[in-house]
Amino acid sequence: MPAPPGNSAVSIRLDGCGKTFADGTRALEPLTLDVRAGETIVFLGPSGCGKTTTLRLIAGLEAPDAGGHVWFGGEDVTALPIEKRNVGMVFQSYALFPNMSVAENIAYGLKVRRVATPMRAARVSEMLSLMHLNEFASRRIDQLSGGQRQRVALARALIVKPRVLLLDEPLTALDAKLRESLRIEIDRLLRELEITTVYVTHDQAEAMSLGDRIVVMERGRVAQIGTPQEIYYHPANRFVADFIGTMNRLHGTVRGGHLEVAGGRVPCDAPDGEAAELGFRPEDARVVEAEASGDLAGTVAAVFFLGDRTRVIVEGAADGLIVVESSGRRPFTKGDEVRIALRRETLLRLK
Amino acid sequence: MNRHARRLALLIAPAAAVFCAFWLLPMVRIAVLGATGPRGLAAYSAIVTDRRYFDALVSTVALSVAVTVATVIVSGIAGLFLARNRFPGRGLLTAMLTLPLAFPGVVIGFMVIMLGGRQGLIGDLSQHLFGLRIVFAYSIGGLFAGYLYFSIPRVILTMIAAMEKLDPALEEAARSLGAGPWRVLRDVVIPALKPAIISSGAICFATSMGAFGTAFTLATRIDVLPLVIYTDFTYSANFAMAAALSIVLGVITWLVLGLARTLAGASAAAAG
Amino acid sequence: MSTLAQRLRFGPRLRFGLQLFVTLAACVFLVAPVLMSILAGVTRNYFIGIRSGLTLQWLAQVWELYRQTIYLSLQVALTCVAVTLVIGVPAAYVLAKSRSRLTRLVEELLVLPIAVPGLATGLALILTYGGLREFRASWLFILVGHVLFTLPFMVRSVLAVMTTIDLNTLEEGAASLGASFRQRLFGVIVPNVRSGILAGALMVVTLSIGEFNITWMLHTPLTQTIPVGLADTYASMRLEIGSAYTIVFFVMIIPLLIAMQMISGRRRPARIVETADAGAARE
Known part of the structure; x- marks a missing residue:
């Protein structure tokens, strides 16, 4: 177990960092953001939302537009190119050097830093065992599987004890099963090392499980910053609500403290006559028989049995389809008349 | 069957x-x-035993090596630049740099005369600037310029193609680990370009060894091997010697190309 | 601190500037003499310069003196395309279908005429067939040299396309529908490798028109192609005539180069290098 670089972890501060490319495209609106030392922050959003640009600004691969500053702890690193920032970076394509073996790849950062050979060898072998790569040390890169390459890329980035670890969609190139197991491994590693980490992904499951905080981005702007729970339970707007998990939407007009939708009435604290929108998560509602008491009436449109739970799609309750997850063993079938029971406290007012 | x-x-x-x-x-x-000439089998060893042929061999090899090195450096830099930057006029620039691909040696010789001949551009410029007319077309400098002229386009194309296959993230990864520009060039870019450098360098060398048209148009003082062969054949009617030298020259260029292909293949395989 | 920052920002800019300079210098080196020779070809007296006036007299003189070389070059180039098509496309098909040791050897051998200096090929031809008077004196002697030199390009160009399409599956598909070999050849194979054939043909014409090293050994005073005429002019005529003749050559060769770049489209650099220059040691 190498000495965790956690003791040297620094905070990151982005201060009014915008990015406009030479062709005039505005990739990132000026952004101010603090990442605490040792924190794992995940930038989440669809492609083109500016998350990778933000990562590249922190890395030093792009310079922010005039006026923007990047701070590592108390140091303004805005003018430092990436090679002087002491960051560790993992790329989507891994970017392992094909002309070097596994061990040479991992040793590269130390070699550049002129670490003496015996010391270098010791650190490489520590890193190899930490990442369970011992038997691959002398392999060529093209002899490795995707998961092994991923671990080499992580080892190569971590061995220099970087101030900041930057991960750009590190799991995207892997298949689902491997992604899951590596996610757990990365999570363990980040907790152990207590290193300040910036993680970019478009996969919400990755973001939820790895991030201390998540920055949801949309078209060059921050849509919401918060812990996974905050983001999930209190999405700031429709975009976030839709992007994270599944959100059912009820759209209608308020009358007498209730929102009126196709399938019935739902309590809503808004003035009469206002058009409003409420949302709820599939797991926050139950499907019950038509005769039982429930808020909205509808018809089962489809049923997906997922093993641990059943996903029921209901039509006619609102403008669109409503998705409800039911864990009971009550078998609904297509065409059943049902009611949807909501939990009042889980209803969200969407803006 | x-x-x-x-x-x-x-x-x-x-x-x-x-x-x-x-x-x-x-x-x-x-x-x-x-x-089967007057020298018998010794005609084949004459290239190292006979002073005149050996000198021609040495100067041809030296010239070809110098041209190859210069071409790889110039084309490497230009190829890198063209592959890595997007700007208006880039297509035109690439097209101009590859224009001479189909020029025969004679025309290239003439191009060198236009540059460094008695009425050449360089002469005009130097006369204007220093009052001294520089004429280099008919010297070793002229041959060098001519060989460079036909080598650059081909090597540039190979370099651009090889650079475009190189993942930019590789360079970024090396930089993220602290490598400065020279280090990135040495550890990442050049190893990735190695197969292209070897194969295009070999073609450049072999072409220079066998170049006849350019030397024919220009060379009045320097004996390069192809010109020696031609002179022996045409003016001395020394058919056997010309034949033997042709075979030797052919074997040299063929071996260089074959060797380069093996090496480039091996280093391409090593580079994944 | 700020000076350090400035220096670090200056670094990349300096490198960019140096690269740009080298690229532009190489471009000037290659293009300037082309422009100068074009200018010289239409200048009344190049020694005096443009102020002596522009004229078409040199071009007219070239047409008068060297018309025959243009005709012969075209004749040789077009015949050469026909011959390389007829013998090269089937050869490429065989090389694509069978990857045995024998066909590998054949592939290697076919490339030899471009790996070995043209002077050697020319010498070998003349020492072997120079005695056949009729043959030696005819343009067919030159054609033979050009076919040897251009055949590898045609074969490689077609072969490159054949290996990217799945030739076997295509043929088996056609055969399963009852197509005979002849029907498969003209109905399936040829249409699918059209792009390779076209690229190969353009390359053969371009190379044939520009071929000098072999042709110089094989030509007679009555069988002169453009490059042979050019060598003659450069050696014995005034600079303006040589330049005017060079213009004629450019007019013939540059459209072919542009066409070649256009049909190979976006992958231009890679394509030309892979198909045209694989192992071609020719100036």
Whole structure:
């Protein structure tokens, strides 16, 4: 177990960092953001939302537009190119050097830093065992599987004890099963090392499980910053609500403290006559028989049995389809008349 | 022989016949002829034992090596630049740099005369600037310029193609680990370009060794091997010697190309 | 601190500037003499310069003196395309279908005429067939040299396309529908490798028109192609005539180069290098 670089972890501060490319495209609106030392922050959003640009600004691969500053702890690193920032970076394509073996790849950062050979060898072998790569040390890169390459890329980035670890969609190139197991491994590693980490992904499951905080981005702007729970339970707007998990939407007009939708009435604290929108998560509602008491009436449109739970799609309750997850063993079938029971406290007012 | 094999044999027969009758047979013939002159088999060793031929060999090899090195450096830099930057006029620039691909040696010789001849551009400029007319077309400098002229376009194309296959993240990864620009060039870019450098460098070298048209148009003072062969054949009617030297020259260029292909293949495999 | 920052920002800019300079210098080196020779070809007296006036007299003189070389070059180039098509496309088909040791050897051998200096090929031809008077004196002697030199380009160009399409599956598909070999050849194979054939043909014409090293050994005073005429002019005529003749050559060759770049489209650099220059040691 190498000495965790956690003791040297620094905070990151982005201060009014915008990015406009030479062709005039505005990739990132000026952004101010603090990442605490040792924190794992995940930038989440669809492609083109500016998350990778933000990562590249922190890395030093792009310079922010005039006026923007990047701070590592108390140091303004805005003018430092990436090679002087002491960051560790993992790329989507891994970017392992094909002309070097596994061990040479991992040793590269130390070699550049002129670490003496015996010391270098010791650190490489520590890193190899930490990442369970011992038997691959002398392999060529093209002899490795995707998961092994991923671990080499992580080892190569971590061995220099970087101030900041930057991960750009590190799991995207892997298949689902491997992604899951590596996610757990990365999570363990980040907790152990207590290193300040910036993680970019478009996969919400990755973001939820790895991030201390998540920055949801949309078209060059921050849509919401918060812990996974905050983001999930209190999405700031429709975009976030839709992007994270599944959100059912009820759209209608308020009358007498209730929102009126196709399938019935739902309590809503808004003035009469206002058009409003409420949302709820599939797991926050139950499907019950038509005769039982429930808020909205509808018809089962489809049923997906997922093993641990059943996903029921209901039509006619609102403008669109409503998705409800039911864990009971009550078998609904297509065409059943049902009611949807909501939990009042889980209803969200969407803006 | 089954129907399928017979059909294939029939289809390749015309090409094989032309090749055998007009290339293989004549080559074998001059290989034999080279050994049956006044010197006998010694004609083949004359290239190292005879002062005149050996000098020609040395100057041709030296010139070819110098041209290859210069071409790889210039084309490497320009190729890198063109592959990595997007700007208006880039297509035109690339097209201009590859324009001379199909120029024959004679025309290239003439281009050098336009640059460094008695009425050349460089002469005009130097006369204007220093009052001294620089004429280099008919010296070793002229040959160097000419060989550079036909080598640059080809090597640039190979370099651009190789650079475009290189993942930019590799360079970024090296930088993220602390490598400065020279280090990135040495550890990442050059290893990735190695197969392209070897193969295009070898072509450049072999072409320079066998270049005749350019030297024919320019060379009045320098004996490069192809010119020696031509002179022996045309003016001295020394057929056996010309034949032997041709074979030697052919074997050299063929070996260099073959060796380069093996090396480039090996380093391409090592580079993944 | 700020000076350090400035220096670090200056670094990349300096490198960019140096790269740009080298690229532009190489471009000037290659293009300037082309422009100068074009200018010289239409200048009344190049020694005096443009102020002596522009004229078409040199071009007219070239047409008068060297018309025959243009005709012969075209004749040789077009015949050469026809011959390389007829013998090269079937050869490429065989090389694509069968990857045995024998066909590998054949592939290697076919490339030899471009790996070995043209001077050697020319010498070998003349020492072997120079005695056949009729043949030696005819343009067919030159054609033979050009076919040897251009055949590898045609074969490689077609072969490159054949290996990217799945030739076997295509043929088996056609055969399963009852197509005979002849029907498969003209109905399936040829249409699918059209792009390779076209690229190969353009390359053969371009190379044939520009071929000098072999042709110089094989030509007679009555069988002169453009490059042979050019060598003659450069050696014995005034600079303006040589330049005017060079213009004629450019006019013939540059459209072919542009066409070649256009049909190979976006992958231009890679394509030309892979198909045209694989192992071609020719100036």
